[in-house]
Amino acid sequence: MTNSAVALADDSASLASPQPFEAQYRLEIRGWPSANITHTLTHEGSHWLSDMSFSIAVARGNERSRFYIDDGDTHSLLYNSSYSLFGVGDSYQLNQDDIPSIDRQAALFDLSRRAGTEGCTESNPCDIDFVDHRGRDEHFQYFVNEPTTARVPAGEFDAKQVTLIDAEKPDRHLLINFHPDWPGLILSATYEKEGRRQTTLTMTHFNPAGGNAP
Numbered sequence: 571m572t573n574s575a576v577a578l579a580d581d582s583a584s585l586a587s588p589q590p591f592e593a594q595y596r597l598e599i600r601g602w603p604s605a606n607i608t609h610t611l612t613h614e615g616s617h618w619l620s621d622m623s624f625s626i627a628v629a630r631g632n633e634r635s636r637f638y639i640d641d642g643d644t645h646s647l648l649y650n651s652s653y654s655l656f657g658v659g660d661s662y663q664l665n666q667d668d669i670p671s672i673d674r675q676a677a678l679f680d681l682s683r684r685a686g687t688e689g690c691t692e693s694n695p696c697d698i699d700f701v702d703h704r705g706r707d708e709h710f711q712y713f714v715n716e717p718t719t720a721r722v723p724a725g726e727f728d729a730k731q732v733t734l735i736d737a738e739k740p741d742r743h744l745l746i747n748f749h750p751d752w753p754g755l756i757l758s759a760t761y762e763k764e765g766r767r768q769t770t771l772t773m774t775h776f777n778p779a780g781g782n783a784p
Contacts, residue, residue, distance in 0.1 A: 584687055585642050585683050585684065585687065585753075586683055586750065586751055586752070586753050587753075588611065588613070588618055588639070588679070588683070588753045588754070589611075589752055589753075589778065589779075590610075590611055590612055590613050590778075590779035591610070591611050591752060591754075591755060591776065591777065591778050591779055592608070592609070592610045592776075592777045592779065593608075593609045593610075593724075593755060593756070593773055593775065593776050593777070594606060594607070594608055594609075594724075594773070594774045594775035594776075595607040595608075595609060595756065595771050595772065595773055595774065596723070596771070596772050596774050597624060597769070597770075597771050598769065598770045598771075599768070599769050600767070600768050600769065602626075603626050603627065603628070604626075605624045605625070605626045605629075606624060606625075606774075607622055607623065607624040607771070608621075608622070608623050608624070609621070609622045609754075609756070611679070611753075611754050611755075612779075614636070616638060617636050617637060617638040617647055618636070618637055618638070618639070618679075619634060619635070619636050620634065620635045620637070620675045620676065620678075620679055620754060621633075621634040622634070622675070628655060628656055629653070629654065629655045629656075630653075630654055631651070631652065631653040631654070632650075632651065632652050632653075633649075633650070633651040633675055633703070634649070634650050634651070634675065635648070635649045635673050635674075635675030635676045635679075636648040636649075637672075637673075637675075637676040637679070643680075644672060644676050644677075644679060644680035644683075645672070645676075646664075646666060646669040646672050646673045646676045647666050648663070648664070648665060648666065649662075649663065649664040649669065649673035649675065649676075649703075650662070650663050650664075651703040662703045662704060662705075664701065664703075664705050668701075668705050669701055669705070670701070670707075671699045671700050671701060671707070672699075672700045672701070673700060673701055674700050674701065674702060674703070674708070676700075677698065677700035678754065678756075679753055679754040681698060681712065681732065681734075681748075682730070682732075682746075682748040682749075682753050682754055682755070682756075683753040683754075685712065685714050685730060685732045685748070686714050686730055686750075690712060690713045690714055691713050691714070692713045692715075692733070694713075695711040695712060695713040695735070696711065696712055696713070697709070697710075697711055697737075698710045698711070698712055698734070709736075709737040709738065710734050710735060710736055710737055711734075711735045711737055712732055712733060712734045712735070713732070713733055714730070714731070714732055714733075715731040715732070715733060716731070717729065717730065717731070717750075718731050718747065720747040720757035720758050722757055722758050722772045722773045722774070723772060723773070723774040723775075724757075724773045724774055724775055724776045725776070727749055727757050728749070728750060729747035729748065729749065729750070729757050729758075730747070730748045730749070730750040731745065731746070731747050731748075732745075732746050732748065733745050733746075734746065741763065741764050741765075742761070742762070742763045742764075743761075743762055744759060744760070744761045744762075745759065745760045745761075745762075746758075746759045747759070752778070755773075755776070756771060756773060757772075757773050758770070758771060758772045758773065759771040
């Protein structure tokens with residue numbers, strides 16, 4: 571086996587195994603009423619389903635991704651989303667052939683699992699490519715910060731902290747605290763634009779399915 575193959579095998583072995591869960595988040599968007607988001611990760615035979623949904627008085631939305639894992643890599647199978655505002659909205663579906671890279675729900679899961687294994691730093695960030703809900707390419711860079719502790723309404727947790735930067739709009743960045751042992755589980759997140767906080771997300775409840783709370 572070559573050195574590169576050994577490195578790939580080691581990276582794959584070091585990735586945390588996915589586990590089903592249900593989490594509740596509190597979403598605060600500047601200028602909008604706050605909302606509760608339900609996020610579930612479910613194992614469906616040979617693939618996984620990540621589902622996020624929210625509802626407030628004037629708007630509702632749902633986004634879900636089916637994906638599978640092969641040799642440590644995450645591959646999208648099907649992506650669905652729907653949104654409505656004051657009863658008017660739209661829905662989208664992307665099949666596997668419509669997703670040349672990975673959909674954004676699956677990308678979030680993959681990032682939470684992979685970050686910290688690839689040596690991505692602020693001075694040497696890594697690239698991450700995915701498609702949005704319409705299938706349009708998105709290009710971001712990310713780096714991993716020092717391990718930290720996230721104190722949220724659901725409790726106090728060790729956190730893997732990742733900074734995402736829009737490659738085309740570097741004045742915008744997203745700081746996410748992931749749980750290091752539960753791929754896809756967001757502890758908190760903050761989105762800033764031009765140095766001003768626009769959106770915050772905090773976990774308010776966590777229910778591991780078939781396991782112990784972290």
